[in-house]
Amino acid sequence: MSTIFAQASALGKAGVSVVRISGPSAFDAARKLAGSLPLARQTALRVLRDAKGEILDEALVLCFEEKASFTGEQTVELQTHGSIAVVRAVLAELGKHEGLRVAEPGEFTRRALANGRLDLAQVEGLADLISSETEAQRQQALRLFSGGLGELATSWRESLIRASALLTVTIDFADEDVPVDVKPEVLDLVSGVQTGMKQQLLGFGAAERVRMGFEVAILGAPNVGKSTLLNALAGRDAAITSEIAGTTRDVIEVRMELAGLPVTLLDTAGLRETDDVVEKIGVSRALERASAADLRVYLVEAGDQDSFEPSAEDLIVAAKADLLAEGSAGVSGLTGSGISELVARISEALLNKTARAGLATRERHKSAMERCLSALESAVDMVGRGDEFSDLAAEELREALAALNSLIGRVDVENVLDEVFSSFCLGK
Amino acid sequence: MKHLDFDVVVVGGGHAGTEAAHAAARMGVRTALVTLRKADIGTMSCNPAIGGLGKGHLVREIDAMDGVMGRVSDRAGIQFRLLNRRKGPAVQGPRAQQDRALYRSAMLAATEAQPLLSIVEGETVDFIEKSGKVSGVLLADGTEISAREVILTTGTFLRGTIHIGDVSYAGGRMGDKPSIRLAERMDNFELPKGRLKTGTPPRLSGRTINWDILESQPGDSEPTLFSFLSKEPEARQISCGITHTNEKTHEIIADNLDKSAMYGGHIDGVGPRYCPSIEDKVVRFADKTSHLIFLEPESLSNDTIYPNGISTSLPENVQKEYVQSISGLEQAEIVQPGYAIEYDFIDPRALTLELRLKSIDGLFLAGQINGTTGYEEAAAQGLVAGLNAARAVLEQEPVLFSRAESYIGVMIDDLVTRGVSEPYRMFTSRAEFRLSLRADNADQRLTPLAVSLGCVSEERKKLFYNKAKALESAKNLLDSCAFTPAELRAANVNVNQDGSRRTAFQLLSYPDVSLDTLLPLDPTLKSITPTIAKQLERDALYVNYIERQQREVDAMKRDEKQHIPVSFDYSALDGLSNELKLKLSRSQPQNLAQAAGIDGMTPAAIALLLAKLRQARRSKGA
């Protein structure tokens, strides 16, 4: 049984974050971070350090012995400061320990269940877990597959399926009329994936994540005042604002902190029918970007025709409140009225999201890629040793694909066989 | 009107039916094997060979359960070859060319010799039903056979249609009528079904082949047999010939495509992609100018040759023309034309893991009727259905085969959980745990189960326990002998000079170390016999991988133990999407592992399902 860990509390800057470690090496792992552990069920303040001795945070440490914890296994809870950067650093450090891995969604609960530790109320709670998991995955997938990583993931998928198919051909169809030396192509495919994945991993540093944070898109007709609002929110002149409709052709990003969360505001091109080629590109790029964002704020003016379909959680705000009758709700980028209410609404919506989905999904991706890379490395080694080891090479590829399950979708033997039959003439 | 009474009735004397009947009889229940003609038993409709990659594993597993296919193949084998001999042991597959006539007589002899098993000749046309349960069959001559459980294994005979060019007629296979009345009777059950097709090449007269100019392929000098009980082949061993199609052949085929049953639009059934007709090969891989053909003798006692690689549904005259365009076959005569056959199959998702129909009490299905192809696939299903039918008669719990323990388990789970979209054939890549599911350890994986079920002969039991004992003591010895790096260097084994001792077993996992390498270091190792040593070397080779897979295996086994009652109400599962609810209630998984195999299931969804199962059980217990 492996030892698993994950952030067990909702994300957000305020308050405390809880990182939970559960499984047979939970105490050992915690000891490596905290030096020494308090007695079971007693809290103690400890400085957490990484392997090099650098301080990560000061945290309250709480240990539970086997059969006396939420999961029924040896468990440690680290109550760290609520900062995203701190939590990420702690998770990243735990990920480096041998035999530890990030928990799958629902895995703590699953272990609790398996060990007979859940009561009925908690069982009911599982239902919520599932709906949030699916929603988080949907959004995650959308973001992943509409951005650059999406294209990469698709190409990784294709390469690894093809590489598996090549090995499968030499194993399962060895008695047939097929090309024998698949080695060069397999190595080529695998090394392409390795390179791409290593680059992605570099971008996964904790600081980088915090900098990226959430994306909030501001949408609305041209000249409705999106850029002015953005400037007011950001407190500086980020987007060019002018009176000519359609100035903001590209997507402009402004990073800021809202309620302790790192947020990137996206100022998009005005949504309208246009014949201008450049502007058309701008509009479609705006829509694409906005649909992948975590949240959309629609600025509307009385008389706008509805050229968009907001989803239930998107925010709709009346624009140019300074021109409206006194006392009506709305925002004005010019006078600043309604801005703080809007900030509150945005941060509430984002906090809601962190509570549900969590950045942990990204941590999972990172550890998935790391597992995949290590399996690919062994695969290359096995391929290099020749035909005699193709069963082991295939096994390493299977492991690599299993690791990427959460990122590129499940690849099963049928996908591999499809590739085999479409590119080789088999069958006696 | 005759009336007979049995515990289990098996309909169809093909590979599935024979193995099913033997399994039931070995379990100690009175069994009847009803088939059109006695001569059906052991008949090979197509390629005269048993085993191969993945398939050889199935035969070994059938044998480990004391089934008949392996033993009979060893008696009738005329060329044994271990495929993938130079690759890892997990992906090696024994295969043997069979003498059709010998196979048939050996299978019939084994069947007649099996206690509690009776052969009944006749066409089954109807089922006897009593209070909603199938409880026997009715034959065309009016004979009634009553039984507690019925197993249907009629292969390609349900609405079989044979196609040769634009000629088509009803037939179960060449020379046999289809089962029309039975097919109509089956319609009343309103089971989900579909249509598949497969084909076979023309048979040639060996005398008319110019062997002198052809390459020949002999068998292995040290044959690898199927059965753990067999020692050596009994029949005379032969070689096969090898030839190739050429551009002229392809031209003839391309020019006549519109006359092919498949390309002329006469066939709707889906064919197997791994076993394409020569028409398919020429069309889909137009840039290939030549395809390999194995010329396989069908028997020592006649002259028929099976040209493996050119199955077809072209008209007879075109078959002749293209055959004679091939090197060595210029004068070849066709003794039976190639043909394609289309047939009904039942969607195997209508079955439980025991191969019992979910909607009809008392009826099991096994073999090609479930959408598979191949003798070995059919026989393995027959074994599962036969054992379970007998268990039901004996009022015992079903026997389920796990994906983690056998190819049989992989196949049954694939069939009943995912269904088929083309004729299903076994490949080693279908088994995720293939490194531990090896042909060489099939006995260790399954014979203990067979012993506990009581379907094993005394001879096999003794042999198995002797081997198991020898393996255990050899393993203990290997674990207890340990050597320092310096000692190893003296024996020419290079390891890190890190001062730590390594056991003999650990050392065997090194690719270039075998037991022979270690013998000079410790003379007690000489007590290990070569067969036992070989097996342990294989175990050692994979040990690290197998340990890594253990977590997956444990999880799967744990989930397999979580039974889901048939009455389980998925609509009451708050939090699951409607789509998942629908999929689950449609496929009615029997346990959590099967549910996890359903497309789209997430770990959390499985956790929810588990939680609800627990809750239901608890409230029932309370």
Ligand SMILES: Cc1cc2nc3c(=O)[nH]c(=O)nc-3n(C[C@H](O)[C@H](O)[C@H](O)COP(=O)(O)OP(=O)(O)OC[C@H]3O[C@@H](n4cnc5c(N)ncnc54)[C@H](O)[C@@H]3O)c2cc1C
């Ligand atoms: C033309 C052709 C080509 C094939 N090509 C290949 C191939 O290339 N590769 C491959 O792996 N496999 C091939 N096969 C498949 C292989 O032959 C079968 O998968 C295998 O024989 C199936 O075994 P079975 O026991 O399910 O059915 P079968 O072996 O078909 O046995 C069915 C038995 O049921 C009996 N029966 C039918 N109806 C009744 C009834 N009403 N009452 C009593 N008895 C009945 C029949 O007499 C027959 O003995 C081919 C089969 C055919 C016919």
